[in-house]
Amino acid sequence: MKAIKKINNNVAICRDNSNRELIAFGKGIGFPPMPYQITDLASISMTFYRMDKSYYKLLEEIPEEIFETAAIIVKKAQMTLNCNLNPNLLPGLADHINFAIKRMKKFKEMKMLFSYDVEQLYPLETSLGRYAVKLVQKNLLIKLPESEITNIAMHFVNAKEENTSEATFLETEQLIAEITEIIEKMFNTVINRKGFNYNRFVMHLRYYLKRIEEKKQFIDEVGVLFGVMKEENSEIHNCAVIIGSVIDKKLNSQITKDEILYLMIHISRILKNNIEA
Known part of the structure; x- marks a missing residue:
């Protein structure tokens, strides 16, 4: 060699x-x-x-100890998950851990909503996220918040997208773009597509679409909370219902009240973030 x-x-x-x-x-x-x-x-x-060469420069910028810790985590994932993983998982995960550590030192903790749904749907990936957080604490002496278990777990979920066809991937991207435009038109705004809340929303949409594919939509009873949010945020509720209808039409599905509630919360966060920016 x-x-x-x-x-x-x-x-x-x-x-x-x-x-x-x-x-x-x-x-x-x-x-x-x-x-x-x-x-x-x-x-x-x-x-x-098979790592994309565009990531090479990023790897040079990430501290050596973070890069090496991420490599150990990815190696663990390769042995744990019975599937092919995207070769760009390593730089993506290293970059995420590097940013999470910087955020811990300079800014407040950013939590991800509803981490329990990821744990229920993706137990192996969640166990890997938990392993990653523990390894970061052991190797880098940084205790990441528990919400990072979910954030890191989603890296492994998304890394398995390599197994989907290019046509399916493009259909998903087009649907997300259409949903984003619906929000922009209804609220007369321009969404910052690089913002944390938008990326979290896109992540939510990705594994919502995966739940539809696997017929695992949420059906918990959220009647009281749903009613309160619908009354206080009727426009956001209408937007979520329209988005649900678009998804249902394209995927021949039936959105649940739970999923509409989660869409409402994410849409609210995006709009609040745009106003404060």
């Missing part, structure tokens, strides 16, 4: 004997002048193939 570019002292971009490019982890493999031949393959602890 040939090391061709250093990422840090313990990580390098390499080429194997078949000339395939990969990211390799091993103590000190990034230290010698590049390029050079790695003769002792036992010195390599982990390898990752």
Whole structure:
């Protein structure tokens, strides 16, 4: 194996004997002048193939200890989940952990809504999220909030999207774009698509659509809370109902009162965020 570019002292971009490019982890493999031949393959602890080259620069910017911790978590996920994972899971997760730590140090904690639904639908991914939070505390001496278990679990859920067809992926993206435009038109606003609340809303939509596919919509009794929110936020309720109708028409489904309530909460957060921005 040939090391061709250093990422840090313990990580390098390499080429194997078949000339395939990969990211390799091993103590000190990034230290010698590049390029050079790695003769002792036992010195390599982990390898990752098919990562998008656009992420290479990001990997160089992430602190070495965070990148290496993320790699251990991804390796654990590969052994735990019985499916192919998107090769870009590693840089995405490393970037998320890096940002979460910065946020902990400089800003207030940002929690994700309704983490219990992720735990119910994706128990393996949630267990990996819990493992990740514990490993971050052990390796990096940072205690992330419990809500990060859900946030990290969703990285593993989304990483399995590689198994869906390109047509299905494009249909999902188009539906999310259509839903976003409905909100903008109804409330005469422009949504910040890079904002935290919008990204959380998109994440909610993704696993709502997955719940429809798996016939696992929520059917808990939320009558009292639903009634209060409907009365206090009639416009937001109408918007959620319209979005539900659009989804039902495209996917031949029937949205539940619970799902409308969750849509209302996310729409409210997006609008509040836009007003405060």
